[in-house]
Amino acid sequence: MKITELIGEATEYDKKQAVERKKPKSWLKTVSAFANGSGGILVFGVADNDDIVGLEDIKEASEFVSQKIKERIDPLPEIFLELHKVDGDKDILTVKVLSGEETPYYYKGDGSMEAFVRIGNETISANSSELKRLVLRGRNSSYDSLVSSYNFEDYSFSKLRERFKEWNGSSMPEQSFESFGVKDANGKLTNAGALLADNCPIRHSRLFCTRWNGMDKSGGQVDALDSAEYTGSLIILLNEGVGFVKRNMRTLWKKTANSRIEMPDYCERSVFEALVNALIHRDYLINGSEVHVDIFDDRLVVYSPGGMPDGTRIQERNIDSIPSTRRNPVLADIFGRLGYMERQGSGLSKIRDAYRNAVNYTEEKEPVFYSNRVEFTVTLKNLNFEAVDSGYLNGYLSGYLDGYLNDKKNEEELIVLELINKNPKITLNEIKDNMQIARSHVQRIMKRLTDKGVIERVGSKKGGYWNIK
Secondary structure (H helix, E strand, C coil): CCHHHHHCCCCCEEEECCCCCCCCHHHHHHHHHHHHCCCEEEEECECCCCCECCCCCHHHHHHHHHHHHHHHEECCCCEEEEEEEECCCEEEEEEEECCCCCCCCEEEECCEEEEEEEECCEEEECCHHHHHHHHHHHCCCCHHHCEEEEEHHHCCCHHHHHHHHHHHCCCCCCCHHHHCCCECCCCEEEHHHHHHCCCCCCCCCCEEEEEECCCCCCCCCCCEEEEEEECCCHHHHHHHHHHHHHHCCCEEEEECCCCEEEEECCCHHHHHHHHHHHHHHCCCCCCCCCEEEEECCCEEEEEEECCCCCCCCHHHCCCCCCCCCCCCHHHHHHHHHCCCCCCCCCHHHHHHHHHHCCCCCCHHHCCEEEECCCEEEEEEECCCCCCCCCCHHHHHCCCCCCCHHHCHHHHHHHHHHHHHHHCCCCCHHHHHHHHCCCHHHHHHHHHHHHHCCCEEEECCCCCCEEEEC
């Protein structure tokens, strides 16, 4: 039997070779994280390499696990323990933890209380913004639904009214401000209402847009060719962001027998959907961070604070099968009513599909989605940019590439540099798959380039990126 047969269709699971009795926190924190997230299954009796080793006394182990969960996890999550007989003589224990409704679920022990969350396949302690979000979820609430200290009568909503009339063909009724969740019965704005006010009072709801000179943020004598900071209603941020991209991209064209075909650098629909996703689904509990649009010669990057709401990593998911999880349901509902987005959560697939339908699309131009604990980025490739044909890489590494193609090792290094040039956050496994060579071979190439001072690693192994020096 394989571990997949033990966990069934569970998307989240963790495995332990034995039931740690002296340090039960090593597995109890996973129970906390599963309850605070989308649930999961903890499997005892399976080694790190997925070999099924079994437990010696399955009855005593299950009683110990059950007792420690009752003692150390508060409130008590809904769990199901199952005993399995594998390969005739090996006993396995699975603990299914359901997603909780009374978050946060704390681990109590060592004189403290601590809540845990899952990020990818790791269990980590919840930070302050994650803890706030768990408290809100336990109250069946969200940041955007909270009532603020701002009075509705002190703010104007001309952009909201204009868009409503444009989309619905009639003026927005006054009672809709309360039914939509913009204000409460006492005339106080919700956070959603504050974010939609023309003169939005929430300072960290801003949009920074920059057209950089080159391939990174230090591209020459003039680092930024164009830059702007936008404030105000989310509708203003959306419209201004789209406008900024339009004025900083080219549209090529080619003639046909009866007309001409336009070929823009970026698909406008993809840019629009990426901005909507960033503004509506960002984590507004993270202060001091805003949405950014960075345009480089070869790509456009939309950054928003906050990872996936369920703690998974978007780069490890199939975007066609991701269920709709809305961090800010009031904002999402209003934007749905305004025709800016669908309520089914299909924005990411629309970004990809718009690119695939472009005349100048090739597979290497596929949009890239990336998330970690604190950020979500959408990278849209410039459909009209070709790094090798432009001579960019050769110019950028002037002198270094002289006679480069005369050596097999240097050929491999050039390929790696081109891959990094296209995607600075590329992983070793992605390079391996692209070049169809062993991972150890990739590591040797990266070491040669690092030792020569051609590339450097910026940031952590998981959250950082490669920089061509």
